[in-house]
Amino acid sequence: MLIDLLNALALIGNFVVVPGIAYGSQLALGALGVTMVYAVLRFSNFAHGETMSFGAMVTILVTWALQAHGFGLGPLPTALLALPVGMIVTIGLCLGTDRLIYRYYREKKAVPVTYLIVSVGVLFFLSGLIRFIIGPKDQVFADGERFIMKARAFKEMTGLDQGLAIKTSQGITVITAVVIVALLFWFLNRTRTGKSMRAYSDNEDLALLSGINPERVVMITWIITGALAAIAGTLYGLDKGYKPFTYLGLVLPIFASAIVGGVGNPLGAIAGGFVIAFSELLVTFAYKRVVGYLTPGDWVPDGLVQLLSTDYKLAVSFFILVIVLLIKPTGIFSGKTL
Amino acid sequence: MNWSLKNVLLFAGMGVLLILVGTMQSWNVALAILNMCLISAVMALGVNIQWGYAGLFNAGVMGFTALGGLAAIVISVAPVPAAWDAGGARAILGLLAGLATIAGGIWLWKKLRVSKTARIWLTALLAVSGYGLMRLILDPAVDAIEAVEPALTGFLGGFGLPIMFSWIVGGLFAAIVAWAIGKVALGLRSDYLAIATLGISEIIIYFLKNEDWLTRGVKNVNGLPRPVPYEIDLQGALWLHDLAAWVGIPVVEASSLIVKLNYAALFLVVLVAIFWLSERALKSPWGRMMRAIRDNEIAAGAMGKNVTGRHLQVFVLGSAVIGIAGAMLATLDGQFTPASYQPLRFTFLVWVMVIVGGSGNNLGSILGGFVIWFFWIEAEPIGLALMNFVTSGMALDSPLRLHLLENAAHTRLMTMGLVLLLVLRFSPRGLIPEVKR
Known part of the structure; x- marks a missing residue:
């Protein structure tokens, strides 16, 4: 009886909890980028998915170069070594687009929807650039040890029927996300620059009066956004494989995460990321074997006992988005401040 | 409408471009581009009704286009009697159960006089149990339908009516879905509306890809019946042989040109009709009210205008126009391929x-549809020619040269991005700006 319960838990752990934590971290990092732009520049950046893709692409190119010259990190993927380059180039891209494109509209005090259309232009350009440089096909760049814990090792260790596998990419995702989020919160809450950003986001006019330089705040925002985008894009690519077209599809769950948590609120972005990730997995998980373990005897249900087919993952984030917007439009952690 | 010299010149320039393609590449290519230009112009008119008249950012164009494509199947494909016998009635019953659940949920939400938490939970309970009931009824029917000769049919088929009806029905489908979306999402701020519609359009595509019993999903529906003659029938006609000999082109080419011209004539009729109606609407008191709402919602509301109601109306109308264009597109393609609907191509383009x-000018939208579609297609040969020129100094097997040539087609995405950014920056009101009245 207890064994059955443990087996059911291992099953859920393997197919929901472990992937959910990894996917949630990726969404949280993406949503943090969206939320930072929203809090300071006050627009929804549709190009964020492509920025992530761009960061991942640069990282992949550097990874290939490193692999070709025989550099590596042993059990860890080489991409980690290449990631700083990817971050720097992506930051450069963000600063460049701001300088060339967004700054003009800031000076003109354009309405948010103008920014939105401008970001669609950036989205077009970036997606073309990415496909032009690396091509539209799938790219494999993960190397090193594939698993931290293999399903069979877990079975032998615990004697259960169900395995629990943890991929290296999942472990790295979670650790990186924790480190990055800790750094970001330390920066926002403890440093002078971070505080000036929060002040600017909270009340622009008051911040200007107290001598905060808005262009500097905007620049730092783009630096953080670019770095976050490169990290999130690379981690997602490591975990799920890099396909240029998937990143446009990521925009919706990322926006959903940011909005569910309360747009402009970093804590909310993280919580939202996990809410969306776990809802997607829980709703599309086939509970057939779990029910089999938890019911007495050998009875196993006929169907998959799945609430929604896996193909409708996106629908889940959308429904949560709509429900939150209807019931509590300000999100779980309401407020528009950093 | 104002046919100033500049506008006439712009359209004449567009015509010259198409003629250039006709003489330099081939008339078949030119007419193929023209047909897609006409459809694109109708789509652009639909978006303009929503954005230009009312300032609604609809990022779900792709979804409404695909619904038009669905209408093309449902109307034109011959019914599959074996599938209907296997589970047609049961599938309809399942869908009715789903609709009843939604209606019941809304009724409960509106009428229940209990605390907010209790209301949320009760509605959620009804939704989940109703959804379960629908799945219980629907799932066996779906399995039965999809088991009927899956390689050939495996879906219910349609009504076997002439495909032209689907243009109206496509608009109707899009209008119904737009109404439901508008009811939920139109109260939202502009960027939330954009995100919500973007999400809905993706869900519509997922639905069309996965509900094989209705659409055959990714197995596609090929060989939709045509509203115009087939090339092969034309080639048997004597008058075509005479005509081809008189013009001096092969009979095969002549037949395909005539088919394309037929399509172009049909599309042109639709485009002109929608354009005329849109212009009438824009000039009417209704159009003035829409612009007033767009420019200042609060003031318009204070003047007693029903802002939410008008938004819903214009959202439904614009989406219907997009749906019509979607059905026309499926008609022209002669097939329905859900996997081909990409947001970059069908929404953002x-x-x-x-x-x-x-934006705000119907003539401008039509011109935009023509110009952008033209360059979307022609950017590929132009990009390739450019790359050939750039790489002409390199060794023939240089990897950089091969890479540049292989990926030259993607320059068109970059071109579109650049064009959009440049227009927004230096001429934000577009090629033919809105007329200030």
């Missing part, structure tokens, strides 16, 4: 058309 053409 149409947006580029409207912005570049001139």
